[in-house]
Amino acid sequence: MSEIKKDVNCGYCMRDEHLDAFGIYICDLSVSSLILFKEQSHPGRCIVAYKDHVSEMVDISDEDRTAFFADVNRASKAIHKAFNPDKVNYGAYADTGCHLHMHLVPKYKDEFEWNTTFEMNPQKKFLTDDEYKEMIEKIKAAL
Numbered sequence: 001m002s003e004i005k006k007d008v009n010c011g012y013c014m015r016d017e018h019l020d021a022f023g024i025y026i027c028d029l030s031v032s033s034l035i036l037f038k039e040q041s042h043p044g045r046c047i048v049a050y051k052d053h054v055s056e057m058v059d060i061s062d063e064d065r066t067a068f069f070a071d072v073n074r075a076s077k078a079i080h081k082a083f084n085p086d087k088v089n090y091g092a093y094a095d096t097g098c099h100l101h102m103h104l105v106p107k108y109k110d111e112f113e114w115n116t117t118f119e120m121n122p123q124k125k126f127l128t129d130d131e132y133k134e135m136i137e138k139i140k141a142a143l
Helices: 063-085 129-142
Strands: 023-028 032-037 046-050 087-091 101-107
Touching: 023 129, 032 063, 032 087, 032 129, 046 063, 063 101, 063 129
Parallel strands: none
Antiparallel strands: 023 032, 032 046, 046 101, 087 101
8 A cells, every 4th residue: 555645735635724725625535535616706616636645647546546537527426416517627737736636617608707718716706604614515415
């Protein structure tokens, strides 16, 4: 069994103030964590972050890569069930944040950024703590 890799300055690894700046931990999946993205211009936007601090998909075993994409699929199904988007966009960007993760961005016809690439962090819509809690409960119920 391989050693778990963590970075003390990484929000995905530590689930501390680094994560609090942009996301809220929801739960663990098979080889990753599900995180609600605080900026909610796209209702239901989440992140699936791999369990270890690795930069690239090529840094994990074939078995874990398959499990990671199964986690992405499970989270996407929950987002579809909980929020009924017309489409979910998937983004894997990490030029500076070297922790393997994928953004799941629900898109809705005739709403914000439909028919265009989603902005990484548009800083347009943040929710109250109660609204985040309600959204997280909807996702958990759909998992």
